[in-house]
Structure formats: C-alpha cells, structure tokens
Amino acid sequence: MTNIASQDKQTPPALSRPVVNAAAAATANRPDAKSKIVAKDVDFYYGDFHALKKINIVVPEHQVTALIGPSGCGKSTFLRTLNRMNDLIDGTRLTGSITLDGADIYDRSRDVVGLRKTVGMVFQKPNPFPMTIFDNICYGPRIHGIRNRKLLDEVVERTLRGAALWDEVKDKLHKSAFALSGGQQQRLCIARVLAVEPDVILMDEPCSALDPNSTFRIEQLMEDLRGHYTIVIVTHNMQQAARVSQQTGFFLRGELREFDDTSTIFTNPSDEETEAYVSGRFG
Amino acid sequence: MVNNTTTVKPHRSNVTQRKIANRIMLTLCMLASVAAVTVLGLVLFFLISKGFSSINVNFFTQLPNHVDEKAGGMSQSIYGTLVLLGLASVIGLPLGILGGIYQLEAKGKFASAVRFFTDVLNGIPSIVIGIFVYAVWVAPIAKLHPGTGYSAFAGGFALGIMMIPTIMRTTEEILKLVPFSMREASLGLGATRWRTMWSVVLPSARGGVITGIMLALARIAGETAPLLFTILGNEFFVTHKVYGIKVPTLTAPIDALPLRIYNYATAVDPEQQRMAWAGAVVLITLILVLSIAARAATRGKVLEEK
Numbered sequence: 001m002t003n004i005a006s007q008d009k010q011t012p013p014a015l016s017r018p019v020v021n022a023a024a025a026a027t028a029n030r031p032d033a034k035s036k037i038v039a040k041d042v043d044f045y046y047g048d049f050h051a052l053k054k055i056n057i058v059v060p061e062h063q064v065t066a067l068i069g070p071s072g073c074g075k076s077t078f079l080r081t082l083n084r085m086n087d088l089i090d091g092t093r094l095t096g097s098i099t100l101d102g103a104d105i106y107d108r109s110r111d112v113v114g115l116r117k118t119v120g121m122v123f124q125k126p127n128p129f130p131m132t133i134f135d136n137i138c139y140g141p142r143i144h145g146i147r148n149r150k151l152l153d154e155v156v157e158r159t160l161r162g163a164a165l166w167d168e169v170k171d172k173l174h175k176s177a178f179a180l181s182g183g184q185q186q187r188l189c190i191a192r193v194l195a196v197e198p199d200v201i202l203m204d205e206p207c208s209a210l211d212p213n214s215t216f217r218i219e220q221l222m223e224d225l226r227g228h229y230t231i232v233i234v235t236h237n238m239q240q241a242a243r244v245s246q247q248t249g250f251f252l253r254g255e256l257r258e259f260d261d262t263s264t265i266f267t268n269p270s271d272e273e274t275e276a277y278v279s280g281r282f283g
Numbered sequence: 284m285v286n287n288t289t290t291v292k293p294h295r296s297n298v299t300q301r302k303i304a305n306r307i308m309l310t311l312c313m314l315a316s317v318a319a320v321t322v323l324g325l326v327l328f329f330l331i332s333k334g335f336s337s338i339n340v341n342f343f344t345q346l347p348n349h350v351d352e353k354a355g356g357m358s359q360s361i362y363g364t365l366v367l368l369g370l371a372s373v374i375g376l377p378l379g380i381l382g383g384i385y386q387l388e389a390k391g392k393f394a395s396a397v398r399f400f401t402d403v404l405n406g407i408p409s410i411v412i413g414i415f416v417y418a419v420w421v422a423p424i425a426k427l428h429p430g431t432g433y434s435a436f437a438g439g440f441a442l443g444i445m446m447i448p449t450i451m452r453t454t455e456e457i458l459k460l461v462p463f464s465m466r467e468a469s470l471g472l473g474a475t476r477w478r479t480m481w482s483v484v485l486p487s488a489r490g491g492v493i494t495g496i497m498l499a500l501a502r503i504a505g506e507t508a509p510l511l512f513t514i515l516g517n518e519f520f521v522t523h524k525v526y527g528i529k530v531p532t533l534t535a536p537i538d539a540l541p542l543r544i545y546n547y548a549t550a551v552d553p554e555q556q557r558m559a560w561a562g563a564v565v566l567i568t569l570i571l572v573l574s575i576a577a578r579a580a581t582r583g584k585v586l587e588e589k
Contacts, residue, residue, distance in 0.1 A: 085471065090390060117473030127464040130487050139482065140472040189468070196472050 033060035036200060036230045037082060041096035044077060046089070051077045053254045055096070059200075059247075064222055064231045066241035066262065069251035070277070075234045078251065079202050082232065083119035084112050100200070117144065120193035124205040126185035128177035128192075133169055136177045136188060140196035155195050163191035164221050183214020190221065201225065203233040207240065219244050238278055242266050250274045330567060334560030342561060347518050352554035357562050359520035360543040363435070364569070366531050367514070367539055368500055370439020371446055376496065378443075379450025384480055386455045405448035413509035416441040421513055433515035435537040441509035446499045453495030457488045490581035497577030501570045507541040516542050540566045 037059040044052035052074045059065045067075040080086045081094060084105065098105050105115055117140075128136050137156045138146075146152060156173065160166040165187040169180070177188055186206060193201055203222075207215040222231055222244050235241050241248050242262060249259040250271070258271040269275045276282055341356045348355025386398055416437055425432030461484045469479040485492070510516075514537045521535040531537070540562055547559035 083471065085467065088467070088470065113473050113475055115473075116471055121467075121471040123464060123467060123471075125464055127462070127468040129465065129468065129483050139469070139474075143472065143474045143478050143482075192468075192472065 033063060035059065036061040037098065037100055037232075039078075039081075039096070039098045042078070042081065042098060043095045044074075044081060044086070045093045046077075047091040051254055052081070055256050057249060057256060057259055059230060059232055061230050062227060063246040064226055064233060064244050066245035066248045067232065067234045067251060068236075068238055068241050068248060068277070069257075070282070071236075073251040074254040075249075075251040076204055078256075079204055079232060079234045080121075082200070082202055083116050083121055085116075085121065087112065117196050118198055119200040119202060120196060120198035121202045121204065122186070122189050122193055122206045125209050126182055126189050128180070128185050128188055131177060132174045133177050133180070133188060134173040136192055137195050140192060144196060159191040159194040160188075162194050162225070163187045164217060164224075165191060181214070183210045183217065186210060186214065186218060187221065190218070194225075198229065200230045200232065203231065205234055205236060208236060215240070238266075238280075250277060252277070327567070330560060330564050333557070334562070334564040337557045337561035338564060342565075346520070347558075352552070352558055355558075357538075357540070357543055357558065357565070359517060360538040360540045360562065361565065362520050362531070363514070363517070363538040364504060364540045364566075366435055366533070366537060367438050367442055367510075368504060370435060370533070371442035371503055372496075372500070374440060374443025375446025375450055375499065379447045379496075379499070380454050380492065382447065382451040383454025383458065384485075386451065387458050388476060388480070401448045401451050404444075405452070408508070409445060409506050410508035410511075412441050412444050413512040416444070416509065417512035431534070433513065433536040435514060435531065435533040435535065438510050438514035438537065438539065439533075441513050442503045442506060445503050445506065445509065449499040449502060450495055453498070454492055457491030457495060458484055460491070461487045493580040494577040497573050497580065501573040501577075504570055504573065505541055505566060507539075507545050510539050510542045511545075514539060514542065516546060540569070 035058045037057075039055050039057045042052055042055040043050065044055075055078060057078075067079060069075045077086065081098060082100075082105075086092050086094070094106060100115070100119065104110065105119075129139060131139070134156055137159055138152045141152060141155050146155070157166060157170075160169060165184060168184060169188075172179070177185065180188060186209075190201075190206075207218055210218065219240065222233070225231060233241075233244065245262045247260065248262040248265040250257045250265060250269075250273075252273055258265060258269055258274045260269075265274060266278050269278060337353070341354060342358075343356060343361060344358050345354065345356035346359055347357070382397070382401070386394060386401070420437045420440060421432040421434075423432075424434075458480075465483055465487060466479050469483045470476070474482070517536040517538045521532040521537070522529045523532050524530070544559045544562040544566065547555040547562065550556065550559075
C-alpha cells in the first residue's frame with residue numbers, strides 16, 4: 001500500500017543521490033513508517049580490509065528491505081553487522097553506530113545473545129540441526145527457558161504453519177530434519193527463527209540454494225511475514241528483490257550507492273552504476 | 284617447423300617416462316603397505332602360536348598358581364587392567380574433552396600456550412609420567428604410611444594423564460569438522476557458545492569423539508612403563524565390601540596385563556613365559572575390541588548426519 005503511495009510522489013533525484021543522502025531519502029519517502037534499524041556512518045574492517053564505507057541506512061518497520069549488488073560488495077557483511085554475527089570472525093572492527101528501536105546494538109552493555117534473539121537470521125544454505133523437525137523448532141524456545149511440552153507443541157504448530165510447512169511435515173515431526181528437501185529445510189529454518197519470536201529477520205540469500213518452486217514458496221512466505229516482522233534480505237537475484245521488497249539498497253565496493261523505494265531503484269535510479277547493474281550491464 | 288618436430292618427440296618419450304615413474308612409485312607404495320601388514324601378521328602369528336594353547340577358562344577366572352601354572356590364570360591382571368582403564372577415563376575424559384572444546388573455542392595467547400603444552404605432554408615418554416606420579420603421589424603416601432603408596436589410584440592417575448593430550452587433540456580436530464553454519468544457526472537463535480557446543484556441535488561430532496576416546500583407551504591399555512612405579516603389581520585381586528557389594532580396593536596395589544606380561548616374560552620358568560604369551564594375546568584382543576568398537580561407533584562416518 002505504501003508502495004503505491006510512494007510511486008505517486010517520485011523522489012526528487014537530488015534527495016536520493018548516493019551515499020550521504022541515502023538515509024534521508026528513505027525517511028523522507030515514508031514519513032508514516034516507523035524506522036526499525038538505523039545505521040549511521042558504519043565503517044567495517046576485516047583486519048586491514050575496509051569492507052564497508054560510511055554506510056547510512058534506515059530500515060523501516062514491517063517491510064521488506066532488499067540489499068543487492070555484485071559479489072564482494074559488502075551486502076552480506078552489512079547484513080551480518082545487524083545481529084553482530086561478524087563478532088564471530090577474528091580481527092573485525094566496526095565504527096559508527098547501528099541502532100535497533102533507538103538502542104545502540106554495539107553498546108558495550110548490550111547483551112549479544114538477547115540481540116540475536118530479537119534479530120533472527122536465515123542463512124544461504126539451509127542449516128537444520130542434526131535433530132528431529134520438532135527438536136529443531138524447539139531448540140530456540142528451549143534455550144530461552146520454555147520446557148512445557150504443551151507450550152512447545154503449540155509453538156511447533158504455529159511456526160510451521162507460519163512458515164507454510166505444517167501440512168507437509170505434520171506427520172513426521174519426530175523424523176530427522178535431514179530427510180526434508182532443501183526447500184523444506186529452508187522453511188524449517190525460517191520456522192525455527194520464528195519460534196524465538198524475533199522482531200527482525202535477516203535473510204542472507206535464502207533462496208540461492210533452492211529450486212524455482214521452493215523459491216516461489218519462500219517469497220510468498222516473506223510477503224505473509226511482512227505484516228509482523230521487519231525483514232532484511234540480501235539477494236543476488238534482482239527479480240527477487242523487485243518482487244519481494246519495498247525498499248532496495250544497492251551496494252558496490254563497500255559503499256551503499258543508492259537506497260530508495262524498490263520501484264524507484266528498478267525504474268528510475270539516480271546513480272549511473274545502479275542503473276547499469278539493475279539493467280544487467282554488469283554484475 | 285624444425286622446432287615443432289623436436290618438441291613433439293621428447294614430449295612422447297616423456298609420457299612413457301612418466302608412466303614408468305608412476306608404475307614404480309605405485310609399486311613402492313604397495314610394497315611398503317605389504318611390509319607393514321606382514322610385520323603385523325608375524326606379530327599376531329607368533330602371539331597366537333605361542334600363547335593360544337595356554338588360554339583356557341582358568342586363565343580368565345583363576346589367580347596365578349605357581350605349583351601348577353596351567354591350573355592358574357591371570358584374572359587379577361585382566362580385572363586390574365579394566366579397573367585402571369576406568370580410573371584413567373574418570374580423569375582423562377572430562378579434562379580431555381573440556382580442554383579440546385576450550386582449544387577450539389578460545390583464541391589468544393593462553394589458548395595457543397595450552398595447545399603447545401598439550402603437544403609437549405603428548406611427547407613426554409610414559410616412563411617419565413610414571414616417575415612423576417611416583418614422586419608426587421606414591422612416595423609421599425609411602426612416607427606417611429610405610430608399606431602403602433602403590434595403588435590402583437596412582438596407576439589410574441598416571442594413565443589418565445596420558446589420555447588427556449590424545450583426547451584433547453582428537454576432540455578438537457573432530458569438532459573443527461562440524462560445519463560453521465551449524466554453529467551460526469545456533470548462535471543466530473540467541474544461544475550462548477556453551478549451549479551451542481553442548482546441544483549442537485558435540486552431538487553432531489559424537490561418533491568422532493567416541494572414536495578418539497576408544498583410541499586413547501586402546502593406547503593406554505598397553506602401557507607398562509607408567510605402571511611400574513605406581514601399581515607395583517599384585518597376584519591377588521584385592522576387594523572389600525561396600526553395602527554388601529564386592530568392590531576393588533583402589534588404595535591397594537593392583538595388577539595389570541602389560542605389567543604381568545613383563546614380569547612373566549622375564550621369568551626363568553618356561554611355564555610362566557607361556558603365560559606371558561597368553562596374556563599378550565588377551566591384551567591384543569582387548570585393544571582390537573576397543574579399536575573395532577571405535578569403528579562401530581562411527582560406522583564409517585565421523586559426523587552425525589541423520
């Protein structure tokens with residue numbers, strides 16, 4: 001709905017001009033949407049390698065934000081800064097600030113475990129645990145202290161329904177998760193994330209290992225989830241970004257070249273390189 | 284043109300040369316493996332031909348009988364070895380596995396120092412470990428209570444020390460094989476590192492960790508040197524009763540198969556020498572069983588996938 005509204009009032013090119021104004025452009029575009037995640041002047045280093053350069057971005061609540069760009073452009077790196085997954089890699093360093101609902105997630109006193117509960121993540125390759133489907137879903141709730149069997153049963157059914165997997169697996173909940181197909185495994189991983197009741201779901205190329213049919217189901221699922229969760233997705237597939245997202249950011253060589261409404265990025269980008277990329281001239 | 288022909292010809296002979304070199308090297312590799320297997324085969328052949336005839340029911344149920352060696356057995360050594368393996372596991376398993384996890388998870392100077400010292404510990408000759416345990420355990424106790432000191436505890440302690448580096452290293456190597464994506468998934472759900480390790484990584488690598496434990500047990504089962512200074516050896520199996528149940532007395536000297544073999548093999552009595560051969564067969568069988576159990580635990584795969 002907001003999508004259509006934004007198409008009416010096109011962003012003036014000056015506002016959505018690269019990098020510095022990107023954040024301002026996004027907020028200017030939707031005064032109605034609450035901003036969920038705000039990244040300000042984020043620089044990120046792997047050792048000496050400067051992977052992200054002065055990233056400014058505002059992710060609105062309850063929408064799908066897509067990050068596109070060629071390989072090695074930093075889009076996955078940026079995604080992983082949002083739940084501090086990069087902390088797991090040695091020798092990384094971040095400057096600038098990223099806030100979630102106004103609170104700095106890189107604050108010293110911030111509880112990383114709690115942050116990752118709020119900001120869930122779905123990975124490129126489906127990575128179910130070597131357990132049953134039921135235990136996979138219950139892993140999250142259990143580590144957060146839910147033991148009641150009835151409650152867990154409810155969580156399993158609700159999340160599997162939420163991930164559009166319930167009808168396919170309801171009779172084999174106690175079978176190994178590895179018996180599922182790749183697409184089913186990925187939906188199981190989404191259900192597993194839903195089970196810890198996050199606010200934000202990060203998806204790192206969630207469909208790149210899946211066939212078109214499974215991809216379609218996951219895209220549908222994202223559309224359904226959007227009302228309740230804020231979704232940030234990294235994708236190599238530009239058509240996918242165009243289909244599922246409301247805003248799109250284009251990353252190139254560690255910079256956020258342009259961030260705007262998806263329709264604007266794909267039909268009327270203001271950055272030359274963005275245009276070259278989305279029209280398929282490189283990448 | 285001229286160049287062309289000259290480059291083609293040596294090229295051809297080169298192919299033949301490479302084929303011949305290939306044949307030679309493969310043959311050498313095969314011969315080396317045959318030699319290794321032959322040695323193992325000869326050892327087994329000698330053991331069985333010399334010792335098998337002395338193995339009977341008495342061997343497993345009776346204590347040594349010096350009047351009629353054939354009527355006696357080595358039951359006390361067999362039980363002793365099992366008790367020592369159990370005691371060693373109590374020390375070696377938790378320390379080895381937790382240490383292995385630490386080496387995998389922790390980074391920095393202390394962790395690499397730990398890794399270095401583990402390797403050093405792995406390289407320390409077993410007799411030195413025996414002397415060490417004698418010095419810190421057996422001798423002080425003997426000073427306090429003359430006539431005591433040598434005990435199953437001391438032997439289990441020495442063998443446990445020997446288990447630590449082996450288990451630590453194999454645990455670390457096996458856990459490294461668990462795909463990082465598995466940990467990411469768990470950490471991404473808000474699990475702590477320990478929780479991730481305990482609920483996801485360790486269960487995935489269960490088979491491999493068990494293999495490491497079995498191999499460590501198989502290794503220490505045949506150790507003699509550290510036992511010379513710690514358990515003394517015993518021709519009886521000392522037990523006492525706890526709530527009416529017979530349990531081995533761990534503060535008393537105990538016997539072990541390798542030590543009994545050593546004692547009998549160096550004896551003058553040919554009957555005792557025959558018993559030593561028989562003991563060796565039993566010991567080898569025990570180690571073989573542990574190794575086969577290790578294989579069965581993994582059933583050909585190191586990581587759990589189903």
